[in-house]
Amino acid sequence: MAKSTTITLSDIKNKAKKHLSIIGRRFNRKDGDKNYQIITLTSNEIDVLDDYINGGAAYLKMLFPEQLSIIGRRVKDNTGKSLYSSIQLTTNEDNIVETYMNGAIDFLVGQLADVVTFTLINGSYNVTFANSRWTGGENKADFTPSFNDAFTRFVVAYTVSQVLSMYAPEYAKKYDADVTNCLVSLKQLVFTKQPPENTYTAPSGSCE
Amino acid sequence: MAKKLICTLNVDAIYNAVKSETYISGKTELQANAANSAKVYNEQAGDDAYHEEKLKRTLRHSLGKLMAFMVDFVDSAVDTPMTDTLNAISTTNRNFAVTFMVNTRFNGGLAGTIASLMQEYLIENMISLWWAAVADRKNDVTLYTQMAVDTLNMIRKCLSKKAPVTTSATDEAAGSISDESST
Numbered sequence A: 001m002a003k004s005t006t007i008t009l010s011d012i013k014n015k016a017k018k019h020l021s022i023i024g025r026r027f028n029r030k031d032g033d034k035n036y037q038i039i040t041l042t043s044n045e046i047d048v049l050d051d052y053i054n055g056g057a058a059y060l061k062m063l064f065p066e067q068l069s070i071i072g073r074r075v076k077d078n079t080g081k082s083l084y085s086s087i088q089l090t091t092n093e094d095n096i097v098e099t100y101m102n103g104a105i106d107f108l109v110g111q112l113a114d115v116v117t118f119t120l121i122n123g124s125y126n127v128t129f130a131n132s133r134w135t136g137g138e139n140k141a142d143f144t145p146s147f148n149d150a151f152t153r154f155v156v157a158y159t160v161s162q163v164l165s166m167y168a169p170e171y172a173k174k175y176d177a178d179v180t181n182c183l184v185s186l187k188q189l190v191f192t193k194q195p196p197e198n199t200y201t202a203p204s205g206s207c208e
Numbered sequence B: 001m002a003k004k005l006i007c008t009l010n011v012d013a014i015y016n017a018v019k020s021e022t023y024i025s026g027k028t029e030l031q032a033n034a035a036n037s038a039k040v041y042n043e044q045a046g047d048d049a050y051h052e053e054k055l056k057r058t059l060r061h062s063l064g065k066l067m068a069f070m071v072d073f074v075d076s077a078v079d080t081p082m083t084d085t086l087n088a089i090s091t092t093n094r095n096f097a098v099t100f101m102v103n104t105r106f107n108g109g110l111a112g113t114i115a116s117l118m119q120e121y122l123i124e125n126m127i128s129l130w131w132a133a134v135a136d137r138k139n140d141v142t143l144y145t146q147m148a149v150d151t152l153n154m155i156r157k158c159l160s161k162k163a164p165v166t167t168s169a170t171d172e173a174a175g176s177i178s179d180e181s182s183t
Helices: A009-027 A033-038 A043-054 A060-074 A091-112 A146-166 A169-190 B012-032 B034-043 B049-069 B082-088 B109-134 B138-158
Strands: A005-009 A116-121 A124-129 A204-207 B003-010 B095-104
Touching: A005 A009, A005 A146, A009 A091, A009 A146, A091 A146, A091 A169, A116 B138, A146 A169, A169 B034, A204 B109, B003 B012, B003 B109, B012 B034, B012 B049, B012 B109, B049 B082, B049 B095, B049 B109, B049 B138, B082 B095, B109 B138
Parallel strands: none
Antiparallel strands: A005 A124, A116 A124, A204 B003, B003 B095
16 A cells, blocks of 8 residues: 655745745845854754754754854945845845755655656645655655655755856755755655564464 | 365465565665666566566466376366366465375375475576566576476475385185195
8 A cells, every 4th residue: 555645836836936035035145254254044044954954964953053144244335334134035036946945855756656646636736655664664764854844844945046057056056966965865765664564373283 | 096185275365475585685685786676666566557467477377287287186076177276266265276086006095295285386486487578587497497497396296106005914815735745
């Protein structure tokens, strides 16, 4: 019997936009070296951190503020005025996010088509696994949360990478690496079989 | 008068043994090279639908081979083909039985041993057929085929006759020798 899980697309879209808004904030940090210390995480960024933490990469919690500080220290403008708070994604960018998001899912469908079936139903993807030992099995492991999280992070990273590569390719590299890592995680998760159930019954013989 | 030897086997125990063997093999291969996850996935028998179909087919085939090996002992009074016993397996009853007619000097104490050996033969032959479908596992095919042959030989050995029943002195032919030279 096949296993399945459901992932809501609007949730992914919002996460991708949050990632992009953080990048926008970095780019508009105009104060130079002396003020980098005042950068604090917004609720969006905290959400992103939670996203990473839930994905098992807790070490990023430590690295993320440092990265922000370093980037904030580097970015300067000619007047020294900070514009980061006024930058928002435009409608065009919003559409681009959606386009790339669908592209990311199409890419993933192709990579995992051997054993996974994706079905779009009312804005959510229902993912069905051909392998009934994908989750459960003898040790009752549930890979569903990990898969959903890796799936979401893959689509977010792919989308952000594609958008950034248009105007800030140097920042896209980090997301390119995320795409690669998430894809490896997804493949390892999907191509996993749990130990078979232990139902050993000893054979018996009789002589009449 | 012949004795009836009944061996009862469990289909899930057989399937899961094949799955466990290939699972262990895949896990060790994965430890050596983590990038092999897709290859290992396809080497580990079950639970994709087409894996299950192959397992069912190879169980039927292996049981057929076993019956052919035991042809001299098949119960001639049973008209139903032995492999049809697999058709009786349901979700609630996972056992199937095969019956043989053995001679009166068969050692009944070996009935359980023969049942175990039969189950092992089915498992080994199924694993051999499973590895035959995997590109770089020809060495395993050879190994498991030889193991299956060895198991068949052990079954053959168990079917040997016991020593004849010890007869009492009174059953022995009577005879006497007389010394005629004294007359």
